[in-house]
Amino acid sequence: MIKFSIRHAKLNELLRIKYITKLAYKIPYKEDTLITKSYEPDNIKSSFSKKEVFIIVAIFNDRIVGAVRYKFFEKNSLYFYKLAVLKTHRNKGIGTSLIKQVEVIAKKKGIAKIKLDCAQEKKIPEYYKKFGYKIDKVKQHQNHHDVYMSKKIEIQ
């Protein structure tokens, strides 16, 4: 088991996060899965500074090797997106730890529902199902299908 740490990102780490996200999205989980581009909005710095978007990073050997973004969404929901782990560091539980950390934050904030969307052709819905996310709807989008998933958070 490799040792990595999980924490919130800092402003000066945005470039690295953008870089690893772009790279991770270029290299799919398996050869026969869809490769998608990671669309990067220009205003990430501004939305990050304004605390509209939050980012959790995974650090290994002082380098960011994984990241996930989230925002508070609609009434009492949290939406996470752009989950990315560098190909060289996959299958070591980093993606799992990033998702779990999002869930810890949601619980602390008293969020009722976590939402996400992903491409069916990436076979990624199966990955999220392992964490208890359920499919709400599937919509065709250009050459692929977007799968909308969510998980209810139990209030403690």
Ligand SMILES: CC(C)(COP(=O)(O)OP(=O)(O)OC[C@H]1O[C@@H](n2cnc3c(N)ncnc32)[C@H](O)[C@@H]1OP(=O)(O)O)[C@@H](O)C(=O)NCCC(=O)NCCS
């Ligand atoms: C999806 C991703 C974040 C997983 O990161 P990771 O750190 O390798 O994940 P973990 O180590 O926590 O989990 C690995 C397990 O998930 C499985 N898994 C990974 N990607 C999967 C996928 N697309 N579909 C089904 N299972 C998947 C692995 O086979 C492994 O299974 P095992 O535990 O039974 O051996 C990583 O593959 C990635 O960055 N992919 C490219 C970007 C992407 O598709 N992001 C999601 C967009 S919504």
